[in-house]
Structure formats: structure tokens, C-alpha cells
Amino acid sequence: MRVRRTAAALAAATALACGSAAFAAEPLPTTEIAPGVFVYQAPYQLLAPSNDGAIANVGFIVGKEAVAVVDTGNTREAGERLLAAVKQRTDLPVRYVINTHMHPDHALGDVAFKDTGAKFVAHAKFARALQARAQAYTDGAKRALGDAYRGSAGDIVIPDVEVAPGEPKSLDLGGRTLELEAMPTAHTDNDLTVRDKATDSWFLGDLLFMGHLPSIDGSFEGWVRLIARLRERTAARVVPGHGPASANWPDAVAPQQKYFDRLRSDVEALLASGASLRQASEKAGLSEREAWALFDEFNARNAIEVYREAEWR
């Protein structure tokens, strides 16, 4: 077994040595990006024992009576570390755990909040999408984490409250309101955004990638269309699913748009020259390689998605 030197492991060992069975999670480090809005900025990494599964930006908003968490990380441990971060900042209870979409790096930490009394909130299509992938996500986590993996496919949490496209929902934290909006298919078929009205901070989930290459798992053209609409809106700041803890809107989306434009024009040129799907996956978007982390991990799949959609146009 791999020896882990993280503070969380040391804290757990100390708890055991003291006769306590409770796992003492080390709080994720968070930044207060606006009054009462805290964000953990994740590294641009795939799931690995060294990062505990805390590989997507997650955060929480503190009202006068209660807290809402936005996304929870890829593992139970990441969720526990987020819960510890909440407890470090406030004694108020977690009333809501909101997922911006069903990808494992955003949703599999939900299990750590099951006993908090929180209600789980997500897009109306979240549950179906997550159930369809639960086994694949579990298998992927086992491969990535080996002995450090503590979960199972049964750990997925199905939402108590669903938000449907065209029917925004308000959540109350006591003197503080969050506005949730379910989006049409873009990054996935269950993207949801969260806006804190008090500070005009807008959590975009993976509709916005910065630094970390975007991954297309819904509809490329749908995503491009949605961003064109969202660009027309204002916000004091946005929180990307991957990238800095907060950024300016709409400037923040420019690099992603540039990548998408490049992918589309490369794929169209390759299609026009009779290139195969495989050739497109190897060539499209390559000029953007230096601009992004994890380019080699995600670009080929993105190119395939763009090619398939272009073939149908």
C-alpha cells in the first residue's frame, strides 16, 4: 500500500491513535471571493491519491440561517474535506447541497453530506444521467485510486429537489437568496447555474473552463449557443468549474470560445478534405495545445464530438 503523507492521513492516524473512530478530514483551503461566498480552487489534475479527488472547484455560500454547498468533489474524502471547510467558517447547518451537473469530479463527494440533513438539489435530468454512469464512475475511481478508494456505485446521491429548464428556482438561506437555473444541453444534458443574489456571484459549473481544457459531454453546438446567450448577461463575478476561484464575466469565457472556434474550423476543414473521424481526433484543435492543461487527456474526445455533430449538419 502506498504511504500517504497528506495532513488528512496524519489527522486520521491521530484520531485512531486517540481511540476515536471518526475520520478527521483536513479542511479544503477556501478563498472568500465575495462576502460569505467561499471557493476551493482545484488543481488541473485527473483523479489521483495525491489530490483526494478534490479536482473541481467547489464552494459554499453562508446565509443568516444556513449554508448551501455548490459541488462536492470526486470522492467521499473530498466531500468530507469540503464539509470540514464549511465547519471551519461557520456553525450554521448545511441546508442545501447543489450539484452543477453529474460529472464525478463535481458530484461523488455528495455522499459525505448524507447525514447532515441537507437537501440535494440538481437539474431534472441529473439523476438519470448519474445513474447511467454510476458503475463507470466507480470503476474509474477504483482504477485511479487503488487502495485509497473508499466508495461504491451505491454512494451516488439522488436529488431531493429538481430544477427544470425554463423554471428557475430560488433557495433561501435566511436573508440570502440563491437563484438556480437549469440549462439546455451544453457541457452535459444537466448543467445548472447558481447565482448568489446578495453579491451577484454566479457559479457556472463546467459551462466555463479556464486553464483546464473543456470536455464536451453534451452538445458542442448547444454549448456554443448557450454561451452566446449567457454572454449577454452581467455578473459581478463568475466561478468556473475548473480555473481560478473567481473571474470577470464575460471576459473569462474568451479562451474557451477561441478553443471552440478553432475546433470547429479545423473539423470543418478536415471534413471537407475527406478526413476520417480518427484523423480528425488526431489533428483538430492542435494549435491550442500549449494554451491548456490536460489537453492530451480531453482534446481527441472533443474533436470526435464536434466531428460527429458536424456530419449531421
Ligand SMILES: [Zn+2]
Ligand atoms: Zn464536467
